Amino acid sequence: MTSSIRTLVRACALVVSPALAACSDGATATPDSTAARTVSVGATASVRWNQRAVALVVARQPASNGQAAVSRILTYLSLAQYRAAAAAQGAQTTAGAASPSVSAAVGGASAAVLDAFFPLDVASIEAQLNADLAVPPWPGAAPEDVVGGQALGRRIGTAVLAQADRDNYLAASPGTPPVGPSMWVSSSAAIVRSLYGVRPFFLRAPNELRPPAPPAIGSPKFVEALAEVRRIADTRTAEQTAIATNWNTSSGTFTAGALNLVADDVIREHGAPELDAARVLAFANAAAFDAQIACWDAKFAYWFIRPSQADPGIALAIALPNHPSYPSGHSCMTAALFGVLANAFPDQRARLDAMVDEAGMSRVYGGIHYRFDIDAGRDIGRAAAALALNGSLK
Incomplete structure (x- = not known):
């Protein structure tokens, strides 16, 4: 580990x-x-x-x-x-x-x-x-x-x-999943809506950071990405399994809680005074909040199929969450929150960027995301961090 x-x-x-x-x-x-x-x-x-x-x-x-x-x-x-x-x-x-x-x-x-x-x-x-x-x-x-x-x-x-x-939490419905060869298929559980349709802090519209459509089914990029997930699933190492499991459960804290504990450590180690500490936590969490709004806007715009649905031979190391694949929510959140944190503490940027990369790859190791899901989520998170750093929470 x-x-x-x-x-x-x-x-x-x-x-x-x-x-x-x-x-x-x-x-x-x-x-x-x-x-x-x-x-x-x-x-x-x-x-x-x-x-x-x-x-x-x-x-x-x-x-x-x-x-x-x-x-x-x-x-x-x-x-x-x-x-x-x-x-x-x-x-x-x-x-x-x-x-x-x-x-x-x-x-x-x-x-x-x-x-x-x-x-x-x-x-x-x-x-x-x-x-x-x-x-x-x-x-x-x-x-x-x-x-x-x-x-x-x-x-x-x-x-x-x-x-x-008044933030509209859990008020908006994404609608009924469309049907087609590239479309994600829901389980019998409730579809996870995250912060879909919630009022943002910095975004001007939920689709402001929407990424381009994922690769088409059967395209070289899609075939290559799916093959990577299958190859990892077939040869998954103990370390890859541990990374997938730990980023998935975070010892019961959920990802948002675990990321906040990292932020707490960095803030304390740097001796930030009260107002600065509170400011960093507020902007970092609000950036991650907006990143989730943008992430689920994209998920429900594209409804893209999970790797294990495209290839049932892919063995999962972690449970499959009940929402579409593209983009990765973990990457959206970690890139946003750690983007703000790295801006406040530049000496931590390399370590935080490495954690963003590891969080993203943990989902590929787990068999539940393609690499292009990770890339798109990271881009959303970084853009959400940039909006927060140029915005106001007064």
């Missing part, structure tokens, strides 16, 4: 009740009778709460539209954190008055959003917030208004939740 995959599937220990334990580095998070206090060393509030959100995802395992559901939660969480951090830092106070605490604002916004998405865990979430707020400030630190900061964050979190309620 490669080092990037080991990083990706880093376990996140948690206890859902009576208190929620945060992820930690180098130690297992353990519950406390009042509130779990273990956090990543050097983590900002936004990173801490991002890790806690992933822990909740692991605990609750959203079954319906799981991948997109997780991405949506993390996107609105990080959006609320960023807006709260910016508002607290920019707040004007009278002479001698304490400014709103930025970390308390991020905590209040995070708790408001997570309470709404995880109603069974409200008590644990609130206990964790109270434990954070009770930590005394560093000696010599400027006075901060913790109560005002938390209240500000909660107001912003509530506003972000209202925005989420």
Whole structure:
């Protein structure tokens, strides 16, 4: 197993009740009778709460539209954190008055959003917030208004939740799959819609990043791509199987959660201050959000056949998701989120690009995607990252 995959599937220990334990580095998070206090060393509030959100995802395992559901939660969480951090830092106070605490604002916004998405865990979430707020400030630190900061964050979190309620999630139907020799065939399960038809952050239209049509059935490019999938399936190595499996399951975090844990590590390692950390997480998640909208727009525009449907002799290493093949959702998401992350931390670009490539090839190793699916998804993700980097989340 490669080092990037080991990083990706880093376990996140948690206890859902009576208190929620945060992820930690180098130690297992353990519950406390009042509130779990273990956090990543050097983590900002936004990173801490991002890790806690992933822990909740692991605990609750959203079954319906799981991948997109997780991405949506993390996107609105990080959006609320960023807006709260910016508002607290920019707040004007009278002479001698304490400014709103930025970390308390991020905590209040995070708790408001997570309470709404995880109603069974409200008590644990609130206990964790109270434990954070009770930590005394560093000696010599400027006075901060913790109560005002938390209240500000909660107001912003509530506003972000209202925005989420209007985003058209799971409201649009892609319609009935067309029939033909190049067309994907659905199983009896519900078609996975991801973020199809959801209101984007940066895209002007869902089809703005739609790639050209996939290679025609029987064309040299298609025949070559299908043959590659079959060849790998017939000779699949233990390492290829491990890569396919680990990128598929990500230790229960779903891909969006695993990518956020990588982002958390990079942000913490670089010592980014609170507002910068929140900004990176917000833009990275929003870029991945839009990339999924564009990805599923293309999937339901072309309805392209999966490799194992074109060649039933292809043995799968992972389960076949119930949506069309072209383009690859993994490549759309990883290229988008890591594109923003690499822009913020250029020294990490080579490592992050390698992970994007590995995530894409994991789907070929698994037998569920062609290489041209991967290429198209990566292009969508990079374009979504570029739109985010030139856009605004105010």
